[in-house]
Amino acid sequence: MQAWVIGNWKQNPATSHDVNVLVDDLLTAIHAETQTDTSLSNNRCTLMVAPSCIHLAAVSARLKDSPVLCAAQDIGGHSASTGAYTGDCSAQQVVDAGATWTILGHSERRQYYKESHDSLVKKLTHAFSQNLGVVLCIGETQTEYDNKQTLEVIDTQLSVIKDLLAEQPAFISLLSEHLIIAYEPVWAIGTGKVPTVTEVSNTHQHIKQTVAGFAETLDAMTVLYGGSVNADNADSFAADPMIDGALVGGASLKADSFLAIANAFN
Numbered sequence: 001m002q003a004w005v006i007g008n009w010k011q012n013p014a015t016s017h018d019v020n021v022l023v024d025d026l027l028t029a030i031h032a033e034t035q036t037d038t039s040l041s042n043n044r045c046t047l048m049v050a051p052s053c054i055h056l057a058a059v060s061a062r063l064k065d066s067p068v069l070c071a072a073q074d075i076g077g078h079s080a081s082t083g084a085y086t087g088d089c090s091a092q093q094v095v096d097a098g099a100t101w102t103i104l105g106h107s108e109r110r111q112y113y114k115e116s117h118d119s120l121v122k123k124l125t126h127a128f129s130q131n132l133g134v135v136l137c138i139g140e141t142q143t144e145y146d147n148k149q150t151l152e153v154i155d156t157q158l159s160v161i162k163d164l165l166a167e168q169p170a171f172i173s174l175l176s177e178h179l180i181i182a183y184e185p186v187w188a189i190g191t192g193k194v195p196t197v198t199e200v201s202n203t204h205q206h207i208k209q210t211v212a213g214f215a216e217t218l219d220a221m222t223v224l225y226g227g228s229v230n231a232d233n234a235d236s237f238a239a240d241p242m243i244d245g246a247l248v249g250g251a252s253l254k255a256d257s258f259l260a261i262a263n264a265f266n
């Protein structure tokens with residue numbers, strides 16, 4: 001199965017200058033890697049980065065001829081491509097800026113902006129209407145983990161897919177190619193704490209079975225792990241066949257650590 005390593009740059013870097021330095025580093029490191037045999041040159045791993053919206057067009061223009069795809073970090077919740085929705089970027093606008101994917105449902109959006117189930121169903125609809133792929137983030141909080149509610153929480157979060165298909169049955173043909181699930185325990189994001197590989201593997205197996213239960217054609221869902229993945233621990237996650245790649249925050253802001261993670265999954 002194709003692996004994916006996706007860098008979520010969040011609200012980083014602060015300036016266009018620093019964004020350009022990161023893109024320069026990434027392009028230089030990829031160029032160096034593709035000159036060797038033991039590297040990204042075997043192309044098993046798809047690389048993608050999600051810059052902040054303000055930098056999306058510039059980054060995607062610079063990465064156009066590289067193997068790195070570009071994603072948005074979110075899209076607006078209104079169906080209109082344009083209109084009076086201050087602060088929003090529509091699915092059509094992020095596509096126009098060069099994104100082929102968008103992250104949706106990141107725990108920071110759920111926590112700080114009260115991203116809801118209904119809003120996510122709408123955003124999934126807008127994204128797929130524009131042929132935009134979606135990296136749907138799900139995961140439990142520390143309290144939910146401590147209370148052994150992980151699978152219950154995940155089932156509730158995954159039900160957006162079931163509700164989307166009930167509303168938009170035609171999207172079924174898009175989902176196997178245009179949907180990736182990222183399992184990100186909230187307590188592992190940016191904390192340096194990680195679940196065991198066995199815990200991640202078992203949760204991924206549950207996610208794959210649950211999504212396959214929504215439609216037969218979804219029996220090979222790509223499921224990434226996210227939460228404090230770095231160059232040192234990536235190998236252990238990559239060794240598990242249930243883990244199809246990584247969604248990486250902090251470690252994606254340094255080209256060498258991002259590529260080391262990509263190589264672990266290659």
Ligand code: PEP
Binds near residue numbers: 229
């Ligand atoms: C994330 O926020 O998606 C993430 C995985 O962050 P980090 O790798 O920094 O834990």
